Amino acid sequence: MTSLIKVWEIPGGVHPPENKSQSLQEPLAKLPIAPQLILPLNQHIGNPAKPVVAIGDHVRGGQRIAEADGIFSAHVHAPTSGTISAIDDHLIPHPSGLSAPCITIDTDGKDDWVTLTATDDYHKLERTTLLAKIRDAGVAGLGGAGFPTSVKLNPRANHIIDTLILNGTECEPYITADDMLMQTRADEVVAGTQLLAYLLNNPGRVVIGVEDNKPRAVEALQRAAADTEIQVVSFPTKYPSGGEKQLIQILTGREVPSGQIPASIGVVCQNVGTAVASWRAVRYGEPLVSRVTTVVGEALTRQRNIDVLLGTPIDFILKEHGFDAKKASRLVMGGPMMGFTLPDPQVPLIKTTNCILAPSKKELPPPLPAQACIRCGLCAEACPASLLPQQLYWYAQAEDYEKLEAHSLFDCIECGACSFVCPSHIPLVQYYRAAKGSIRLHEKEREKSDRSRRRFEFRQERIAKVEAEKEAKRLARKQAAEAAKKKLANEKQAGVEAGPVPAPVSDAQTKAGAKQKTPAEQQARLERLLASAQESLKKAQQPLEANEPGQSVTDEQREKQQARIKQAELKVHDAEQKLSDFRAEQGKSAETPAPADSDPVAAAIAKAKAKMDMDPAEKLRANLDSLQQRLAKAEEKAEAARAAGDEKADALAQGVQKLQQKIKDTQTELAELSPSTVAEPSPSGRHEADVAGLAIEKAKAKAAAMATMSADDKLRNQIDSVKARLEKARERLAKAEAEADDNVEAFRTGVEKLSSKLETLEQQANASAD
Amino acid sequence: MLELIVQNPLIASLIALGGLALVFGGILGFAAVRFRIEGDPVVEQIDELLPQTQCGQCGYPGCRPYAQAIANGDAINKCPPGGQSTINALADLLDVEAPTLDEEHGEESAVKTVAYIREDECIGCTKCIQACPVDAILGAAKQMHTVIAEECTGCDLCVEPCPVDCIDMIPVESTLQEWKWQMPPPSEKQAVELIATDRDNPPGGEQAA
Numbered sequence: 001m002t003s004l005i006k007v008w009e010i011p012g013g014v015h016p017p018e019n020k021s022q023s024l025q026e027p028l029a030k031l032p033i034a035p036q037l038i039l040p041l042n043q044h045i046g047n048p049a050k051p052v053v054a055i056g057d058h059v060r061g062g063q064r065i066a067e068a069d070g071i072f073s074a075h076v077h078a079p080t081s082g083t084i085s086a087i088d089d090h091l092i093p094h095p096s097g098l099s100a101p102c103i104t105i106d107t108d109g110k111d112d113w114v115t116l117t118a119t120d121d122y123h124k125l126e127r128t129t130l131l132a133k134i135r136d137a138g139v140a141g142l143g144g145a146g147f148p149t150s151v152k153l154n155p156r157a158n159h160i161i162d163t164l165i166l167n168g169t170e171c172e173p174y175i176t177a178d179d180m181l182m183q184t185r186a187d188e189v190v191a192g193t194q195l196l197a198y199l200l201n202n203p204g205r206v207v208i209g210v211e212d213n214k215p216r217a218v219e220a221l222q223r224a225a226a227d228t229e230i231q232v233v234s235f236p237t238k239y240p241s242g243g244e245k246q247l248i249q250i251l252t253g254r255e256v257p258s259g260q261i262p263a264s265i266g267v268v269c270q271n272v273g274t275a276v277a278s279w280r281a282v283r284y285g286e287p288l289v290s291r292v293t294t295v296v297g298e299a300l301t302r303q304r305n306i307d308v309l310l311g312t313p314i315d316f317i318l319k320e321h322g323f324d325a326k327k328a329s330r331l332v333m334g335g336p337m338m339g340f341t342l343p344d345p346q347v348p349l350i351k352t353t354n355c356i357l358a359p360s361k362k363e364l365p366p367p368l369p370a371q372a373c374i375r376c377g378l379c380a381e382a383c384p385a386s387l388l389p390q391q392l393y394w395y396a397q398a399e400d401y402e403k404l405e406a407h408s409l410f411d412c413i414e415c416g417a418c419s420f421v422c423p424s425h426i427p428l429v430q431y432y433r434a435a436k437g438s439i440r441l442h443e444k445e446r447e448k449s450d451r452s453r454r455r456f457e458f459r460q461e462r463i464a465k466v467e468a469e470k471e472a473k474r475l476a477r478k479q480a481a482e483a484a485k486k487k488l489a490n491e492k493q494a495g496v497e498a499g500p501v502p503a504p505v506s507d508a509q510t511k512a513g514a515k516q517k518t519p520a521e522q523q524a525r526l527e528r529l530l531a532s533a534q535e536s537l538k539k540a541q542q543p544l545e546a547n548e549p550g551q552s553v554t555d556e557q558r559e560k561q562q563a564r565i566k567q568a569e570l571k572v573h574d575a576e577q578k579l580s581d582f583r584a585e586q587g588k589s590a591e592t593p594a595p596a597d598s599d600p601v602a603a604a605i606a607k608a609k610a611k612m613d614m615d616p617a618e619k620l621r622a623n624l625d626s627l628q629q630r631l632a633k634a635e636e637k638a639e640a641a642r643a644a645g646d647e648k649a650d651a652l653a654q655g656v657q658k659l660q661q662k663i664k665d666t667q668t669e670l671a672e673l674s675p676s677t678v679a680e681p682s683p684s685g686r687h688e689a690d691v692a693g694l695a696i697e698k699a700k701a702k703a704a705a706m707a708t709m710s711a712d713d714k715l716r717n718q719i720d721s722v723k724a725r726l727e728k729a730r731e732r733l734a735k736a737e738a739e740a741d742d743n744v745e746a747f748r749t750g751v752e753k754l755s756s757k758l759e760t761l762e763q764q765a766n767a768s769a770d
Numbered sequence: 771m772l773e774l775i776v777q778n779p780l781i782a783s784l785i786a787l788g789g790l791a792l793v794f795g796g797i798l799g800f801a802a803v804r805f806r807i808e809g810d811p812v813v814e815q816i817d818e819l820l821p822q823t824q825c826g827q828c829g830y831p832g833c834r835p836y837a838q839a840i841a842n843g844d845a846i847n848k849c850p851p852g853g854q855s856t857i858n859a860l861a862d863l864l865d866v867e868a869p870t871l872d873e874e875h876g877e878e879s880a881v882k883t884v885a886y887i888r889e890d891e892c893i894g895c896t897k898c899i900q901a902c903p904v905d906a907i908l909g910a911a912k913q914m915h916t917v918i919a920e921e922c923t924g925c926d927l928c929v930e931p932c933p934v935d936c937i938d939m940i941p942v943e944s945t946l947q948e949w950k951w952q953m954p955p956p957s958e959k960q961a962v963e964l965i966a967t968d969r970d971n972p973p974g975g976e977q978a979a
Contacts, residue, residue, distance in 0.1 A: 043947070096949040301868020370954065398951075403845075427954045449822035452923050456824045456832060457903040713879075 005207060008253040010246045012384040013238040014417045016173050016337065018213060022527045023176045023296040026304035028184050031320060031551055033080050037311030038348040039065065040092045044140035045147050046072030057084045057270030061113035062287050065103050068135070074148045074351075075138035079289035079309035082107035093314075093333050093350055097343030105311070116285035127199055137281030138288050143167060143271035144334070146352040149278055152268060153199050159263040162201045165251055166193050168217065168272040172335030175355040177292045178272050180305040182210070182217035185276060186224040192275030193230055195282055200268055206230045208272070209251050211237040239337065240415040244269045246384050258411050273354075288351060295321050297358035300326035308349060314356060315345035330365055332357040336364055337416040371424040379418035379428060385411050389418040389428050396435040401442060404435055412436075526582055526685050530575035538539055539569035594714040620670045627666060631659040715765045722761060726754040813841045819859045821852040824903035825925030827876045832903060845869070850876035870900070883939040884922040885929070889914050891936035898937060900930035 042048035049066035059065060059078040066076035082105040090102040122130055135150035155161055155351050166189070170178040182189055189208070197206045208225070212234045221232045235241065235250055245256045247269060254265045262269055273291065280286040288308055296303045301322030308317065314331070315323075332339040333347075335355055349356075357364075379389035387408060395403040409432060418428045638652035733747040775782040816837035823833070828848035830836040840846055846860040847869040854871060861868035871878055886905075887898070894912040908921045909915030917928075917937075929937045 094946065095951065096946065098944070098946055098949060100946055129902070212845075430951060430954045433951035434953040441948065441950060445821075448923075449820075451921070452822040452824065452904050453833070455906070455921065456822065457834075459903065459905050460832075 005205075005251060006253070007233065007235045007251050008236070010241060010249050010384055011386050012417060013240065014382050014383045015422050016239055016420060017236070018237070019174045020176050020179070020213065022303045023174070023294045023305055024179065026302070028180050028292065028305050028307060031306045031312065033107050033109060033111065033309060034312045034316040035107060036085070036313065037082070037107060037309060037313040038081055038088070038090055038102050038313060039076050039079075039105070040100055040102045040348065040350055041076060042092075042100055043076070043146060044074045045145055045309070045351040046074070048072055048101060049076050051087050051101075053084050053087075053103070055084050055087055058082070059084060059105065061111055062116060062289065063114050064138075064287070065105075068138075068148075071151060072148060073142045074146075075136065075287070076103070077287035077289050078105060079311055080105075081110050081112035081387050090561040091344050091347050093342060093347040093353065095340040101329065102190060102348070109119040118284050119282055122195060123198065130195075130199060132284070134278050134281050137277070137286065138283040139272055139277045140288070140351050141272065142273035142277060142291060142351060142354070144338075144352050144354065146350075149274055152270065153196065153278075155200075155263040158682055160266055161268050162202045162266040163207065163252055164193070164197050164200055164203050165247060165267060165269045165270075166196075166206075166272050166275055167242060167244070167247055167269055168208055168214070168221070169247055170214070171211060171237070171239045171242035172337050172339075172355075173239075174296050174357055175294050175335050176296075177294045177305055179217050180294075181276065181292050182214070183220050183272055186217075186220035188276045188279055190223060190224040190228060190230060190271050191283070192272075192277075192279030193225075194228065195279050196268075196270055196275055197229075198391065203266075203268075205252075206739065207251050207456045208232045209247055210234050211241060213237045217706065221739045239754070240384055240417060242411070243384065243415060244411050245413065249404065291349075293317075293349060293353055294355040295358075296355065297328070298360035298363045299324050299358040304458075310351060311348045313346060313348050314342065317349065317356060318345060318358065323358055327360045327545060328358045329361040329366060330359070332359070332364075337420065338414065367427065368425040370426045373424055373426060376423060378421045378423065382417040382421045384415060384417060385413060387412055392435075393426065393431050395430055396431040399435075399438065400578065401435070401439050404439065409435060409439070440514070497520075497738050517518055523579070523582060524721050526579045527577065530572065530579055533568065533571040533575045537572050541567075582610065620666055624663065624666045624670065625664045627659060631656065631663060634659055712765070715761060719758065719761045719765060722754060722758045726751065726758055729754055810838075810841055813837050815863055816840050816860065818853075819856060819863060820849060821856060821923075823851040823923040823925045825851055825923070825927060827851070829875065840864075848875045850878050853878035869896075881941040883924045883926070883941050884919045885917045885924070885926065886919075886938045886940045887915055887917055888936040888938065888944045889916060891934055893934055893936075895933055896930040897933065901927045901931045903927060911976065 041051065047069040050069050051066045053059060053065045059082060061078060061080045063078045065078050065084070066073050068075050073673045084103060084569045085106045086104040087103075088101065089099040090104070091097070092100045092102065094100070097590075119133070131150045131154060134153070135148070139149040141147040141149060141152070167180050168189075169181050170176070193206060193208060206229055208221055208230060210221065210232065212218075215234075218232060218234045233251060241250055242248055244262060248262055248265075248267050249255055252267060254267070256262050256265060256267075277288045277291075281288070290307055292305055292307050293308065294305050295317060300318070301324070303321070308319070314333075318331075331345060333342050333353055333356060334340065336357060336359070339355065339357060353513055373390055373393060374388060377390065380387075384387055385408075391407055392404060392409055392412070394406065395401075396409075412432050414429050414433060416429045419426065419430075422428060499668060526742065634652065634656045638656050642653075729747065729751045733744070733751050736747050772794075813834070814837075817834050820833040820837055828836045828839075828852050835845070836848065837846045840860065846864065846866070847857050849856055850871060854868075857869055857871060858868045885898075885907075891945065892909075894909060896909065896911050896912060896915070898915060899907045899909055903925060904921055904923055906918045907915055907928060908918060924939065926939050929939065
C-alpha cells in the first residue's frame with residue numbers, strides 16, 4: 001500500500017551530514033558471547049529491578065535474574081547461561097559516570113536456554129495475557145528512552161487511541177540499527193506492528209514512518225505489509241523528525257500539548273525495534289536479551305551493525321571491531337547529536353544502546369570554545385519545538401527558573417539542533433539540561449523544606465501541648481494538696497474544739513487517729529528529730545573548723561559550708577519549735593480529754609483501735625457477733641411492731657432482711673478468709689484500709705528492728721529470709737516439674753539465683769564472723 | 771431644596787463630599803474587617819523562601835521566627851544554609867539590594883550533609899532526640915538511636931549535645947536520581963583557549979597579578 005497519508009511539515013530542523021553508509025556496507029552480524037556480561041538493574045525509565053538470584057547461582061539463558069519493582073520498571077533476564085559472579089555497583093553507561101547496581105554473569109559458552117513457551121496464534125489470547133507476556137519479557141522502548149512497553153500499550157481509559165505509529169525514522173547521523181533491522185527482518189516488524197495494533201484494539205490508522213534516506217528499508221517493509229492494513233510512509237529527511245512528538249506531527253498534523261503524552265491526542269508511538277521485541281516475546285516467549293546496535297566511527301577498522309547480547313562490555317565490542325584508541329577523539333554512546341561521551345569503555349551495552357560511535361579526531365573534533373551570543377536567531381529557526389533558544393540560554397545563565405518555565409523549557413527535546421547551528425559554538429543543550437536538572441532539584445528541595453517545616457511546626461505544637469498538660473497537672477496537684485491541707489486543718493480544729501463528735505463522723509477521726517501515734521510516741525519522735533538535727537549541725541560545723549588551720553579552703557567551699565550550717569541550724573530550730581508546740585498542745589489536751597474517758601467518742605476511738613490490732617479473721621468474727629446482736633434486736637423490734645400493728649413494721653422487716661444478708665456475706669467472707677494466710681487482704685473496702693495500716697505498721701516495725709540490729713544480725717536475718725524464699729522456690733519448682741509447666745525454666749533460674757545469693761550472703765556472714 | 775443648594779454652593783458641596791466620604795469610609799471599614807487576612811502574609815512568603823533547616827544559625831529558634839524578624843526589619847543575610855540564592859530570593863521578594871552572606875553566622879557549604887549516628891557507640895541518652903528540630907532521630911532511652919536520613923536537614927544541632935560524640939555530619943552522596951548535568955563553564959573561560967598566548971594567563975590570574 002503506498003502512502004495515502006498527507007505528510008506534514010515540522011518547524012525548524014537541520015540537515016547534518018548523514019554518515020549512514022559506512023555501517024551499511026556489511027550485513028547484520030551476530031557477535032560472539034563475551035566471557036563476562038554486566039547487566040545493570042536499571043536499563044529503563046523507572047525503578048531499578050530487584051535481583052532474584054544470588055552470587056554463585058548458575059543461570060540459564062532467558063532466566064529472569066531481576067524482577068521489576070513496581071509498574072514503571074522492567075525485568076532483567078540472563079542473556080546466556082553462566083554463573084552469577086557479582087551483584088554490586090559497576091560503572092553504567094550514563095552521562096554522569098556514576099556506578100549503579102549490576103548483576104555480573106560469567107558465561108560458560110554453552111548458551112543453554114530455559115524452555116520458552118511459544119504462542120502460535122495470539123488472537124486466541126486475552127489482551128491482558130499478551131501484555132503480561134510482553135512485560136514478562138522485560139521489553140522496554142528500544143528507541144532511546146527505555147519506557148516499559150507494556151505500560152505504553154495500556155493507555156488510560158479516557159485516552160481513545162486512533163493512530164498507531166511505528167517509528168523507523170532514525171534521523172540521527174551515523175545510526176543505522178533500525179534501518180538494518182527493517183531491511184533484514186521486515187516480516188517481524190510487520191508482525192510486531194500487527195500485534196501492537198491488536199493490543200490497542202486495532203486503531204483506525206497504523207503507520208510505519210521511515211525517512212526517505214532508507215529506500216531499501218521502505219521497499220522491504222512495503223513488500224512485507226502488502227496485504228495488511230499497515231501503511232508504510234516515507235517522508236523527507238530532516239533532523240530531528242524521529243523525535244516522538246515531531247514524528248506524530250509529521251504523520252498526523254497534530255501537536256502533542258505541552259506537558260502531556262501522545263496518548264492524550266489518541267496516538268501511540270513505538271520504535272520498530274520494540275515492535276520486533278514484543279512480537280518475539282509473544283510468539284516465541286523470548287525475553288529481551290539482545291538488540292541490534294550500530295558500531296561505527298573512523299577509529300574502528302570494521303564498521304557494521306551487530307546483533308549483540310545485552311550486558312556485553314563495550315570494550316569487548318570495540319576489540320571485535322579493531323578499535324584504535326589513539327585515533328579516537330572520544331567514545332560516544334548514541335549518535336553525535338544526542339549521544340553522550342562514555343566515561344569508560346568498561347561499561348556494558350544496555351537495552352537503549354542503539355549506537356556506539358568511535359569517531360576519529362578529524363571526524364568529530366572536540367567542541368570549539370564558546371563565544372558570546374551574537375543574537376543571530378539561527379537557533380530559533382532551527383528549533384523543532386518552536387522555542388526561543390537564545391532567551392532560554394540567557395535565563396539559564398542567570399538561573400532565572402521562573403522565566404525558563406515561562407519560556408517552556410520543559411518542551412525542549414534536547415535534540416541539539418540549536419547547538420548545531422550556533423555560529424558561536426555555544427553548548428546550548430547543555431545549558432538546558434543543567435537548567436532542567438536545577439529546576440527539578442529545586443522542586444525536590446522545596447518539597448523537602450515543606451516537609452521539614454511541617455515536622456518542625458508539629459514538634460513545636462507537641463512540645464507546647466506536653467508543657468500545657470504538665471502545667472495543668474502541676475496545678476491540679478497543688479490544688480489537691482491545698483484542699484487536703486485545709487480539710488486536715490478543719491478536722492483537727494473540729495476534733496479539738498467540738499469535743500463530742502457524732503458517731504458517723506468518728507470513723508474519719510479514728511482513721512486519722514490510727515495514723516497518729518500515742519502522744520508519748522509522738523513526743524519521742526520529735527525529740528529524735530531534734531537530736532538528729534543537732535547532730536547534723538555539729539557535723540556541718542566540724543569540717544570547716546578542721547579546715548581552717550589548713551588555709552586551703554576556697555571561698556566557694558566556705559560559702560557552701562556556711563549554707564549547710566545555716567540549713568542545719570534552721571532544721572534544729574524547726575525541730576525545737578515543733579517539740580515545744582507539741583508539748584504545749586499536750587498540756588492543753590491533757591486538760592480536756594482526761595475526764596472524758598467514759599464519753600462515747602473516746603470509746604469509739606478505743607474500739608476502732610482495738611479493731612485495728614485484731615487480725616482480719618478475728619475482726620470479721622467480731623463483726624459477725626455484733627451483726628447477730630443487731631439482728632436479734634431488730635427481729636425483736638419488728639415482732640413488737642407487727643404485734644402492735646405499727647406502720648413501721650414493713651420497714652423494720654426489711655431492715656431485718658438486710659441484716660440477715662449482711663451476716664451471710666460476712667460468714668462467707670470469714671469462710672474464705674480462714675483457710676488462707678492472715679496477710680491476705682480481705683475484699684471488703686473498709687477492712688482493706690485497716691489491713692493496709694497493719695502492713696505499714698509491720699513494715700515500720702521491721703525497719704525499726706533493722707535499724708537497731710547490728711550488721712551481723714541483719715545479715716543473719718537476710719540469710720534466713722533468703723533461705724525461706726529458696727525453700728519456697730524449690731517447692732514451686734518441684735510442683736512445676738511435676739505438672740510439666742511451661743515456666744519450669746524460669747523457676748529453675750530463680751532457684752539458682754537464690755541459691756547463689758544465699759551462698760554470697762553466707763560467705764559475708766562468715767567473713768564478718770571472723 | 772434646590773434653591774438652598776444654589777444659594778449655598780460651598781456648604782452644599784461640603785455636605786455632599788462629606789457624605790460620600792462617610793459612605794466610602796464605611797465600605798472600606800467593613801471590608802477591612804470582613805476580608806481581613808489572618809496572620810502576616812509577608813512572614814508566610816519569607817518563610818516559604820527559607821530553607822527550613824531550623825538550625826538556628828541566624829540567632830532565632832527556627833526559620834519561622836527568623837522570617838518574623840525579617841518582616842520586622844532584620845537583615846536578610848543571616849542564613850548560611852540558604853546561601854546566596856536564598857538571600858537573592860529574599861531581596862527579590864522584599865525589593866531590596868541583595869547583600870552578601872553575613873560571615874558572622876557561618877559559611878555557606880557547598881556539600882549537603884546529614885547526621886549519622888555511629889550506632890555501636892550510642893548510649894541511648896536521648897539528648898540528640900531532644901535537640902532535633904524536625905524529629906528526624908529515632909530511639910528511646912537506653913536504646914540505640916538512628917537518624918532518618920530522609921528527614922534530616924543537616925542542621926547539626928544534634929552534634930553538640932551528644933555526650934559520647936558518636937554523631938558525624940557526613941556529606942550526602944550524589945545518586946543517579948539526583949544527578950544533573952553541570953552548567954558549561956562560562957564562555958569567557960572557554961574563549962581564552964582560542965588564542966594560544968592567553969592559555970597561560972587566564973583573566974582571573976591577571977587580576978590577581
